[in-house]
Amino acid sequence: MKRRFQLVLIKPSHYHDDGYVIRWWRALIPSNSLAAVYGLARECAECHVLGSDVEFDIDAIDETNTRINIPKLIRRFRRHQGFGLVALVGVQSNQYPRALDIARPLRAAGIQVALGGFHVSGCLSMLDGKAIDLDRARECGISLFAGEAEGRLDLVIKDAAAGALKPLYNFMKELPNIGGTPLPFLPADVVKRTLGHNASFDAGRGCPFQCSFCTIINVQGRQSRYRSPDDVEKIVRENWAQGIFRFFITDDNFARNKEWEPIFDRLAKLREVDKIPLALMIQVDTLCHKIPNFVEKAKRAGVTRVFIGLENINPDNLAAAKKKQNKITEYRKMLLAWKAQSIITLAGYILGFPSDTPESIRRDIAIIQRELPLDILEFFILTPLPGSEDHQTLWRKGVAMDADLNKYDVEHAVTDHPMMTRSELEAIYQEAWALYYTPKHIETLLKRAVVTKIKLASLAKLVVQFRAMVMIEKMHPLQSGVLRMRRISERRPELPPVSALTFYPRYVFDVLANNLKLLAMIWQVVKIKRRIEHDPDRHRYNDQALAPVADDDEETLDLLTKTQGAKAAIAHQHKIEDLIRAAAG
Ligand code: B12
Numbered sequence: 095m096k097r098r099f100q101l102v103l104i105k106p107s108h109y110h111d112d113g114y115v116i117r118w119w120r121a122l123i124p125s126n127s128l129a130a131v132y133g134l135a136r137e138c139a140e141c142h143v144l145g146s147d148v149e150f151d152i153d154a155i156d157e158t159n160t161r162i163n164i165p166k167l168i169r170r171f172r173r174h175q176g177f178g179l180v181a182l183v184g185v186q187s188n189q190y191p192r193a194l195d196i197a198r199p200l201r202a203a204g205i206q207v208a209l210g211g212f213h214v215s216g217c218l219s220m221l222d223g224k225a226i227d228l229d230r231a232r233e234c235g236i237s238l239f240a241g242e243a244e245g246r247l248d249l250v251i252k253d254a255a256a257g258a259l260k261p262l263y264n265f266m267k268e269l270p271n272i273g274g275t276p277l278p279f280l281p282a283d284v285v286k287r288t289l290g291h292n293a294s295f296d297a298g299r300g301c302p303f304q305c306s307f308c309t310i311i312n313v314q315g316r317q318s319r320y321r322s323p324d325d326v327e328k329i330v331r332e333n334w335a336q337g338i339f340r341f342f343i344t345d346d347n348f349a350r351n352k353e354w355e356p357i358f359d360r361l362a363k364l365r366e367v368d369k370i371p372l373a374l375m376i377q378v379d380t381l382c383h384k385i386p387n388f389v390e391k392a393k394r395a396g397v398t399r400v401f402i403g404l405e406n407i408n409p410d411n412l413a414a415a416k417k418k419q420n421k422i423t424e425y426r427k428m429l430l431a432w433k434a435q436s437i438i439t440l441a442g443y444i445l446g447f448p449s450d451t452p453e454s455i456r457r458d459i460a461i462i463q464r465e466l467p468l469d470i471l472e473f474f475i476l477t478p479l480p481g482s483e484d485h486q487t488l489w490r491k492g493v494a495m496d497a498d499l500n501k502y503d504v505e506h507a508v509t510d511h512p513m514m515t516r517s518e519l520e521a522i523y524q525e526a527w528a529l530y531y532t533p534k535h536i537e538t539l540l541k542r543a544v545v546t547k548i549k550l551a552s553l554a555k556l557v558v559q560f561r562a563m564v565m566i567e568k569m570h571p572l573q574s575g576v577l578r579m580r581r582i583s584e585r586r587p588e589l590p591p592v593s594a595l596t597f598y599p600r601y602v603f604d605v606l607a608n609n610l611k612l613l614a615m616i617w618q619v620v621k622i623k624r625r626i627e628h629d630p631d632r633h634r635y636n637d638q639a640l641a642p643v644a645d646d647d648e649e650t651l652d653l654l655t656k657t658q659g660a661k662a663a664i665a666h667q668h669k670i671e672d673l674i675r676a677a678a679g
Pocket residue numbers: 107122123124125126127128130131158181182183184185186187188208209210211212213215216239241242243244247250296308309310314344345346479480481502503504505570571572573
């Protein structure tokens with residue numbers, strides 16, 4: 095009889111403010127970290143890395159949509175005399191406390207556990223090897239993995255099979271090339287537990303910029319490493335064979351992927367020649383429209399949604415975060431370029447930069463609504479995430495930061511702000527969603543969608559999702575899903591226990607109340623959508639945001655006149671234009 099190595103890959107979720115694990119009947123997007131490690135594990139099994147007399151049983155579990163049944167897992171490992179490994183995959187800082195709670199009973203049962211992802215990698219890249227809380231994992235015998243697993247997972251699996259996992263695997267100094275490595279993949283039954291039947295893959299890693307709040311550059315580096323167009327085609331075809339044709343390309347900045355053009359060309363061929371109805375979402379920077387053909391080729395490749403790291407409209411704030419590449423004078427040009435291709439624009443917007451106040455944030459949101467042709471705005475609280483330069487600076491100076499890693503989810507204030515208390519910052523963060531997603535502005539967004547030929551139903555769905563999640567479920571839309579699942583056993587162990595008599599009535603009430611509120615919200619947006627669809631003048635709609643960029647924008651737009659930083663940015667731009675003119679003679 096062949097021995098069977100049990101490889102269970104778990105992507106942990108984290109605890110909501112209500113004390114329970116965030117888990118849904120259907121989550122938003124499948125985890126790409128899980129797909130990446132699953133793809134590598136599948137290759138290890140196919141190559142028989144443990145010899146020809148060992149077979150693999152591999153499971154991928156995403157806790158955001160699947161319950162981790164610990165007693166069942168323990169029974170399974172006992173049946174196989176502990177021959178296997180539980181890998182806690184893609185663990186972010188906010189997920190680290192939950193990951194340890196999953197690991198503890200497994201370790202107590204003698205099961206081998208390894209843990210990797212951004213928390214461990216970020217800490218080992220920027221801190222002292224102990225911070226933050228890494229010793230907690232070591233104390234219960236969890237093996238830590240820092241860096242990327244391409245070309246290394248077999249080593250961990252072999253050590254686990256020999257019962258000799260090392261306490262630490264640290265590959266932070268050797269970032270692998272990812273071209274030609276096993277491809278990210280998740281079986282259809284895992285993908286089916288998410289909404290919209292999406293798959294995800296990273297076509298590249300690394301970003302050349304140096305934003306001080308960013309962890310990515312310190313974990314994945316600043317050089318572009320990429321998959322080949324052949325690799326990307328294989329990913330698409332393998333998913334298409336399971337009926338999946340929508341993809342989230344997770345590169346933090348696809349515009350700086352050195353292979354963006356051949357990859358787009360190949361995707362365009364798959365759409366136009368092979369008739370795969372691709373629908374893609376990508377992430378880019380605010381200067382992407384300056385790359386010749388980038389936006390047009392994105393359209394041909396099948397991009398329907400683009401996420402832009404806008405972050406802020408005040409140049410002083412952008413400069414404070416070393417995000418000088420974001421030029422507010424280019425924002426309208428860039429957004430109009432995407433609109434011209436009928437692509438839905440989503441932008442990240444960070445609150446809590448040093449010169450932000452509740453008043454300035456309210457003013458800035460109103461300016462965005464009026465003057466920027468942007469569809470979806472996503473708010474985040476500026477957070478010193480472990481692995482970022484910001485965090486390293488505060489940590490070295492000994493500045494107080496919240497000790498609870500569960501709160502490092504970019505939705506909580508975890509350190510002091512010069513102009514606001516932590517609760518004021520959290521309050522304006524909550525208010526920001528309500529300020530942007532008003533019924534009036536939703537109507538404007540849908541009217542703009544008609545004239546820019548964006549499918550009203552697609553935008554309406556996104557608007558509901560972004561409005562509802564924060565207002566009803568008190569959760570960021572990127573953590574969202576359909577029908578929140580809660581179990582009494584998934585309450586955070588540090589919190590006082592709750593009796594079944596209190597838990598179940600509260601749970602039933604919350605599910606009913608929240609879903610009724612959601613239905614009311616959907617109905618409100620549907621009514622707005624229908625009103626617009628029946629308006630005979632809908633194709634003649636115009637407003638300041640949709641107007642072409644004009645020479646006098648810098649005198650008429652609040653975007654370019656309301657802050658000192660904006661005025662300085664305009665003066666700087668004029669100086670550069672003068673120098674270019676002088677150089678040209
Ligand atoms: C795609 C993405 C999402 C997607 C999907 C989630 C996912 N992880 O795939 C969505 C939109 C849902 C999302 C949501 C959130 N995200 Co996100 N996301 C990303 C993004 C852009 C890519 C993730 C990815 O696929 N990376 C590529 C994979 C291959 O890298 P990896 O995860 O590090 O895994 C490699 C190694 O670490 C290693 N490895 C990983 N695990 C293990 C385990 C073992 C045992 C071994 C041996 C090796 C190993 O092998 C892998 C292959 O090399 C990253 C940024 C980034 N560049 O990674 C942010 C990032 C991970 N997200 C982040 C955050 C904060 C969030 C949210 C909390 C935001 C919010 N409030 O909504 C939520 C959390 C929701 C959730 N359930 O994850 C932060 C985490 C920072 C930190 N220090 O914790 C990041 C780093 C971005 C940032 N702002 O800095 N996210």
